[in-house]
Amino acid sequence: MAAAPVPRTGTQPDADLLVKARHVTKKFGGLTAVNAVDFDIPRGSIVSLIGPNGAGKTTFFNMITGAYTPTAGTITFDGHHLVTQSGNRMRSLKPHAVTELGIGRTFQNIRLFGTMSALDNIRVGLHVHLKSHWWDAVLRLPSMRAEEEYSIQRGEELLELVGLEGRGNIWARNLPYGDQRRLEIGRALATNPKLLLLDEPTAGMNSSETAEMTAFIRSLRTRLNLSVLLIEHDMRVVMGISDRVTVLDYGEVIAEGSPAEVRANPRVVEAYLGRGAASN
Amino acid sequence: MSASSRPIQPGIVGWLTHLVSSALNLPGAYRRELERRRGRTLAMTILAVFAMAYPVLNRLYFQPFSRNVFPLPFPEDAVVTFMMIFGIMAIGLNIVAGFAGLLDLGYVAFYAFGAYTAAFLASPHFGSVSVVLFSNTIQGFPGIHFPFWMLVPLAMITAATFGVLLGAPTLRLRGDYLAIVTLGFGEIVPVVFKNLAAVNFDFGPIHLVNANLTGGNLGINPIDAPHFFGIKFGSSSGIAAVYLGMILLVGAILTARNLERSRMGRAWIAIREDEVAAEMMGINTVRTKLLAFGLGASFAGVAGVFQASYQGLTTSDFFTFATSILVLIMVILGGIGNIWGVLVGALVLVFVDKTFLPWLGLRFTEISPDLPNPSQFNFLIFGVLLVAMMRFRPEGFIPSRQRAAELHHAPPGQAIGAAATMGDAAIAGEEAVEELAAEQEAIATADEAAEVIDIEGPPGDAPGRAGT
Ligand SMILES: Nc1ncnc2c1ncn2[C@@H]1O[C@H](COP(=O)(O)OP(=O)(O)OP(=O)(O)O)[C@@H](O)[C@H]1O
Ligand SMILES: [Mg+2]
Numbered sequence: 001m002a003a004a005p006v007p008r009t010g011t012q013p014d015a016d017l018l019v020k021a022r023h024v025t026k027k028f029g030g031l032t033a034v035n036a037v038d039f040d041i042p043r044g045s046i047v048s049l050i051g052p053n054g055a056g057k058t059t060f061f062n063m064i065t066g067a068y069t070p071t072a073g074t075i076t077f078d079g080h081h082l083v084t085q086s087g088n089r090m091r092s093l094k095p096h097a098v099t100e101l102g103i104g105r106t107f108q109n110i111r112l113f114g115t116m117s118a119l120d121n122i123r124v125g126l127h128v129h130l131k132s133h134w135w136d137a138v139l140r141l142p143s144m145r146a147e148e149e150y151s152i153q154r155g156e157e158l159l160e161l162v163g164l165e166g167r168g169n170i171w172a173r174n175l176p177y178g179d180q181r182r183l184e185i186g187r188a189l190a191t192n193p194k195l196l197l198l199d200e201p202t203a204g205m206n207s208s209e210t211a212e213m214t215a216f217i218r219s220l221r222t223r224l225n226l227s228v229l230l231i232e233h234d235m236r237v238v239m240g241i242s243d244r245v246t247v248l249d250y251g252e253v254i255a256e257g258s259p260a261e262v263r264a265n266p267r268v269v270e271a272y273l274g275r276g277a278a279s280n
Numbered sequence: 281m282s283a284s285s286r287p288i289q290p291g292i293v294g295w296l297t298h299l300v301s302s303a304l305n306l307p308g309a310y311r312r313e314l315e316r317r318r319g320r321t322l323a324m325t326i327l328a329v330f331a332m333a334y335p336v337l338n339r340l341y342f343q344p345f346s347r348n349v350f351p352l353p354f355p356e357d358a359v360v361t362f363m364m365i366f367g368i369m370a371i372g373l374n375i376v377a378g379f380a381g382l383l384d385l386g387y388v389a390f391y392a393f394g395a396y397t398a399a400f401l402a403s404p405h406f407g408s409v410s411v412v413l414f415s416n417t418i419q420g421f422p423g424i425h426f427p428f429w430m431l432v433p434l435a436m437i438t439a440a441t442f443g444v445l446l447g448a449p450t451l452r453l454r455g456d457y458l459a460i461v462t463l464g465f466g467e468i469v470p471v472v473f474k475n476l477a478a479v480n481f482d483f484g485p486i487h488l489v490n491a492n493l494t495g496g497n498l499g500i501n502p503i504d505a506p507h508f509f510g511i512k513f514g515s516s517s518g519i520a521a522v523y524l525g526m527i528l529l530v531g532a533i534l535t536a537r538n539l540e541r542s543r544m545g546r547a548w549i550a551i552r553e554d555e556v557a558a559e560m561m562g563i564n565t566v567r568t569k570l571l572a573f574g575l576g577a578s579f580a581g582v583a584g585v586f587q588a589s590y591q592g593l594t595t596s597d598f599f600t601f602a603t604s605i606l607v608l609i610m611v612i613l614g615g616i617g618n619i620w621g622v623l624v625g626a627l628v629l630v631f632v633d634k635t636f637l638p639w640l641g642l643r644f645t646e647i648s649p650d651l652p653n654p655s656q657f658n659f660l661i662f663g664v665l666l667v668a669m670m671r672f673r674p675e676g677f678i679p680s681r682q683r684a685a686e687l688h689h690a691p692p693g694q695a696i697g698a699a700a701t702m703g704d705a706a707i708a709g710e711e712a713v714e715e716l717a718a719e720q721e722a723i724a725t726a727d728e729a730a731e732v733i734d735i736e737g738p739p740g741d742a743p744g745r746a747g748t
Contacts, residue, residue: 065560099562107560113553115681116546123543124550128562130543134571137542138535142294144542151543191562 018043018195018227019064024073026059026251033059035251036073041195046221046228048238050262051248052271057231058108060248061197064229065105066095077101078194100128104193106184108200108231112172118183119168122155125190155190162186162216178209185216189224196220199231214240239263247271335360335522353639355631357518361590363630364525365583368532370610370626371619372579375536377608378617378680379545380572381552383459386446386466387607390439390577392473392599394584397435399500399594401426416507428506428513428589432528435585436578442469443577447570466604474596499595506589514592521590528586529623532579536619539575548572602659606633609662613669615676624677633658 019041026034034056041047049057062068064075066082069092075082080101082093093101104125113121130151136144159168162182167175172183181201188196201217202210214237220226232238238245238259245262247255249271255262262268302309314321335357342354355363369391376384399405402415404423412418417425426434450461477496481488494500505514506524513524539545547568550558559565588594606629614625637655644651654661669676 067556067560094564095559096562096564099560105560107557111554111557113550113557115553116549120546120549124546124558124563125561127543127547132543134539134542134544134575137544138538139295140538142298145298148542187561 016043017041019075019077019229021060021064021075022073024060024063024075025071026056026063026068027071032251034063034070034248037248037251037253039246039253041227041229042243044221044225044227045243046217046230046241048230048232048242048245048259049248050232050238050245055248056251057248058199059251061105061199061229061231063092064098064197065103066092066098068092077103096128099191099193102192102194103197104188104191104195105197106181106188106199106201108203110177110180110184112180112184112187114173115171117169118159118164118172118175119152119155121172121183121187122158122168122190123151125158125187126151126154128191158186158190161189177204181205181213182216189220193226195227195229197229200233201230202232202234202237210234210237213237217241331526335519339519351639351642353631353635355635357522358515359630359634360522361515361525362587362634363627364522364529365587365590366607366610366630367529367623367626368583368586369580369607370614370622371532371536372576372583373607373611374576374616374619374622375539375548375579376572376576377611378622379540379548379552380569381548382569382572383455383462384573384576385459385463385601385604385608386469387462387576387580388599388601388604389446389466389469390443390580391584391587391603392469392596393439393442393577394435394581394586395588395594395598396473396494396500396584397438397581398431398503398585398588399495400424401434402428402431402504402589403500403502405495405500415504416510417504425504428504428508428585431585431589432582435581437581439581439584440574440578443573443575444570446577447573451566451569463601463604466601470596470599473599495595497595497597499593499597501593503588503592503594505592506586513590515590525586525590528582532582533619533623536579540619544568544571605659606662609666613666613676615679617680618676618678621676621678621680628677629662632661637661 017040019039021037021039024034024037024039025032037056037060039049039060049060051057059068063070064077064082069090070083071090073083077098078101080093082098084091113124116124130147132141132144132147156165156168159165162185164175164179164182164186167179172180175183181204185196185198185201198217202213205213217228217230218241221228230238230242242259245255245257245259246253247262247265247268254271255265255268257265310321338354338357338360342352343356346352346354369387372390373384373387376382376387401424403425404421406424407422409424410420410422411424411426412421413425413430414427415425446462446465450458453461473494474496476493479488479491479493481491505512505517506521507513511517511520513521515521547558547563550561550563551565551568555565558568587598607626610625610629611622612625613629614623615621637658641653641655644653673679
């Protein structure tokens with residue numbers, strides 16, 4: 001139950017890098033979805049990953065969270081190797097172990113636990129921080145009951161944080177779309193992450209909701225001391241809150257830099273904005 | 281239950297204080313509950329009192345009435361005992377199939393493990409040795425004789441171990457595939473018990489020549505009846521056995537309920553709802569599913585050990601596929617996912633099977649001896665009942681709120697809601713389609729063998745993979 005047995009990097013370089021990915025490649029059969037990508041997330045930063053549809057953004061996400069195993073490359077998070085190689089077989093840390101290390105995520109297509117209440121969705125996110133065993137539950141030992149009370153209280157705090165106070169009893173699937181997005185963030189925050197991965201958090205939102213979400217993400221960094229990796233199609237969001245922007249196209253990094261630099265980069269304009277995939 | 285707001289002390293002291301304080305709080309809590317939900321609380325109280333008094337009332341009034349005045353289908357002691365046995369099994373299967381959403385068609389195997397635990401460890405079967413432990417059996421009597429209170433945990437451990445062993449290779453399977461593998465396991469186990477009657481085995485210190493391990497077709501009997509404080513709780517002791525069954529059943533209900541309302545219960549339901557998302561939230565899905573298999577199986581272990589000790593015999597014929605299906609029907613009819621629902625399902629089905637249909641048969645023969653005997657058509661009747669139920673009330677007698685919602689306004693609800701908000705001009709129409717397609721994919725994959733590959737489909741791919 002303690003921290004997963006993850007090998008630490010031998011040296012102590014890049015101490016201010018939370019994520020360091022090198023030459024990360026993912027092939028699906030003949031298709032190279034992500035091709036030799038180098039990618040860093042400095043501690044405390046908001047970094048965006050943009051690119052046209054099918055560029056490989058979600059695939060890259062999934063390799064960080066352990067859902068996909070890279071075909072090649074290395075990823076370290078906070079000094080832990082997320083990918084290891086034994087022989088010529090690549091291995092990823094299991095998603096639940098990655099979560100325990102401190103990475104929380106949301107999904108491009110909302111994946112809440114539909115018929116659980118909003119509060120219980122958050123309490124599932126708290127799972128890794130609750131330690132009681134099944135026998136504690138069977139006997140309802142005091143430690144277990146104290147922990148349950150804590151999870152309710154903490155769950156309600158988190159509901160309030162994401163602006164869903166008073167809606168804890170509603171089933172996730174019955175919440176309006178925007179609230180579902182917020183609840184997903186709340187559930188991810190419940191795992192107490194150091195790094196929050198958001199896959200298109202403003203998809204399907206109107207401009208005022210989008211502005212609200214943008215402000216909310218920015219506030220999270222300061223309040224919770226988080227780093228954020230953001231996938232986003234809405235350029236206003238990306239340009240508004242990112243410290244760094246990386247642009248993927250056909251699985252390759254075609255540009256990397258500050259929002260202003262990226263915006264001015266002609267390759268980006270051609271590959272991304274030129275194709276009309278973005279709104280402005 | 282307890283409304284104490286005091287901080288909870290850790291450890292055994294805290295637990296004992298809690299026990300005492302909740303015992304003292306009980307009358308107050310009951311009064312509050314009565315004020316809050318009067319009808320429900322009163323009904324539950326009456327039902328509980330009636331259930332506890334039933335064996336006595338049955339003996340004093342119901343059976344004599346039905347013998348002497350007018351024949352009514354009052355279940356006898358043996359039938360009530362089997363209601364308890366199947367109630368325990370239904371509650372156990374509900375953990376696997378209802379909470380964690382893992383369809384198990386071979387649940388009867390664990391019932392068999394429980395029964396044979398009693399058969400091996402509390403009978404004269406292994407006559408070449410004599411092990412008598414805390415038992416009312418005379419010292420030196422041939423065979424192994426463990427007391428019932430030791431058999432129960434042993435059977436739980438045995439069944440849970442095999443539950444985990446069965447669970448391990450099926451972890452990546454879902455839906456149909458899982459059902460087929462568990463079905464196979466449920467078929468194999470009784471056959472193994474049937475065929476271990478003439479075993480020749482020679483390895484290391486073990487020499488078995490034509491050894492009869494399981495009694496083959498004949499099974500094993502006699503098995504010691506449960507006994508506490510010099511009282512026997514076997515089939516010949518009527519009321520006593522019913523009460524022992526009730527105690528075991530209450531234990532099963534409390535255990536299942538406590539599990540449901542815990543971190544583990546939430547993890548099971550999360551896995552049922554969306555396994556990928558559950559794993560991403562830090563749930564070790566492997567361990568959690570194995571736990572469901574193991575704990576679910578242990579309930580059947582208890583049911584099995586009680587059945588064998590109560591009846592005093594066991595044979596592999598008791599553990600047919602039909603029994604697995606019967607328990608599953610109880611769970612589905614009663615209301616999968618809801619402990620009280622599956623319990624009602626078990627009570628009703630045992631009643632119909634063992635009391636009502638035979639009673640109906642007798643009435644038929646009174647009219648004319650040529651009429652068919654409905655007992656012979658029990659599974660036909662259950663089948664019709666199941667079909668009718670699926671048509672009119674698919675969520676069961678007493679549904680879990682979750683299943684009711686799933687079955688009544690199933691897939692489109694959420695997708696439409698999502699699509700409605702997608703009208704925003706900022707979003708390309710393409711994406712709305714993608715969102716919908718992915719939504720459908722999520723629904724379709726719920727029953728499919730889902731690889732991690734399915735995490736988040738690319739737009740073009742989603743509808744295609746929904747069909748695979
Ligand atoms: N599980 C999979 N199996 C096969 N191909 C896949 C799989 N997942 C992604 N791909 C392919 O990899 C490529 C990158 O997909 P990915 O989902 O990462 O794109 P994306 O950048 O997130 O796009 P979008 O903006 O549309 O979400 C696509 O061509 C997609 O078809
Ligand atoms: Mg994507």
